[in-house]
Amino acid sequence: MIEAHLAKMRCRGPVSEAEEEAIRGLVADVRSFGPDEIVIRAGEPLSNSMLLIDGWLGRVRDLESGQRQITELHVAGDFADLHGYTLKRLDHHVVTFTHSKIAIVPHDRIDRLIQDFPHLMRLYWFSTNLDAAIHREWVVSIARRPADSRLAHMFCELHARLAVIGRVRDDSFTFPLTQEELAECAGLTSVHVNRTLQDLRARELIRLQHRTLSILDYPALRQLADFDPSYLHLEKKPI
Amino acid sequence: MIEAHLAKMRCRGPVSEAEEEAIRGLVADVRSFGPDEIVIRAGEPLSNSMLLIDGWLGRVRDLESGQRQITELHVAGDFADLHGYTLKRLDHHVVTFTHSKIAIVPHDRIDRLIQDFPHLMRLYWFSTNLDAAIHREWVVSIARRPADSRLAHMFCELHARLAVIGRVRDDSFTFPLTQEELAECAGLTSVHVNRTLQDLRARELIRLQHRTLSILDYPALRQLADFDPSYLHLEKKPI
DNA sequence: CGCGGTGTTGAGACCTGTCAAGACGTGTGG
DNA sequence: CCACACGTCTTGACAGGTCTCAACACCGCG
DSSP states (O other): OOOOHHHHHTTSOOOOHHHHHHHHTOOOOOEEOTTTTTEEEEOOOEEEEEEEEEOOOOEEEEEETTEEEEEEOOOOTTTHHHHHHHHSOOOOOOESSSSSEEEEHHHHHHHHHHHHHHHHHHHHHHHHHHHHHHHHHHHHHHHHOOHHHHHHHHHHHHHHHHHHTTTTTTTTTOOOHHHHHHHHHHHHOOHHHHHHHHHHTTSEEEEEETTTTSSHHHHHHHHHHHGGGGGGOOOOOOO | HHHHHHHHHTSSSSOHHHHHHHHHHHHOOOEEETTTTTOOOOOOOOOOEEEEEESSSSEEEEOOTTTTEEEEEEEEBBSSSTTTTHHHHHHHHHEESSSSSEEEEEEEHHHHHHHOOHHHHHHOOOOEEEEEEEHHHHHHHHSSSSSSHHHHHHHHHHHHHHHHHHHTTTTTEEEOOHHHHHHHHTTOOHHHHHHHHHHHHHHHHHETTTTTEEEHHHHHHHHHTTOOOGGGSSOOOOO
């Protein structure tokens, strides 16, 4: 059920049997959502967090002008709103992009978990700091990189994050976002995303069809993106 | 010494005498830095965090192209790299913009503190999540807002953050960044920042001279910025 | 078979970037 | 006290990336 989550945790360091048991005990309930639903609305008081079991979620901000900005993407194994555990309300919505299965984790269970397992407290704190690192990388990308590098960077990041949970095969993975949604991530318009994707295809860097993204030339894509995966902290180091 | 830090903490909820004492005990040493120094270099292993007592710091990323992007600004009372406590190395440099006085906080003292005061653990975890919220707001700003709103938003954010620590008088505060550095925050060039500032001045929204920023028409600036301070969680709520 | 969402294309406008030069101003050394 | 130097701010002309608007093509699904 939460194997992807455990895989992600273990990729940073050992998780004992007892800890694993405790983590499994976090889940109070599992709920299913359709695509394009709002899972958590900005501002509402929270007493649970959401552990994504399967599907794709995003954090999105609606602007006054009617535009949307996606601030982070979440895949299986991610806690989508663990920061809500301390903040108690979010500054953004959490929405589904696909059918999604989500484990509900009541905050009081997290209370108990981190009390019993200080090591897990550090791991979960770490994981919210990792979200911040991802935000920072997006700031850099959106502020400074041209459209092609920007998309390339997103693809490299997802490649790395999905690989950890075993969802990449031959540098291919399913990528369910529409070009419109991709634009909302990258700070571009869907028209420009469309043209940029054509460009990336023409240069034989990627293939993207039927919701599947194939990276055809990873070294070249990585160079175009100026992608350095160290901010994802994927190497094994005990915390 | 760390009054600004305590003021910031207290603005979110009560901090007991004992807790205050413990927080003061975090400081192992105080160091001074000149302007434009690198305080922490990206990637180097960390065993301390830096609590800014006075001055201005920033988190900056150097790009391959030679450009720089500033990812967050820090003012008195901020922990500049508390996320380093869990991550153990940073994905960015921490640099000074002005003369700065910084308290050195060894990680093992934080270990002890959060063990003794679970409430403070939550507060400090919260504060790193707050940094993430600020990152998110920057993503939105840089991705979607035109140059004038973008600068306006930065000024509103700083106004709110500095007010908490008593550094705003009559909607004025010292703002020591050069236009070049401002550009590195906003994802613009210094030339464009210059022209945009002239525009904001001409519209009588701000005055900026001699390193002092005066907000002349806060409601108008806030509206231009589409600024909603709730992401800063400045209202009093026990955590 | 038709419909709605998604992807594609073109032309033109606009915001921001680039390059280059000059003005200002503040601190330093003679 | 002046002269100079260096960083910062300012300005102009032009280039270029991205956006806007609008139309059309495609495709999966009911």
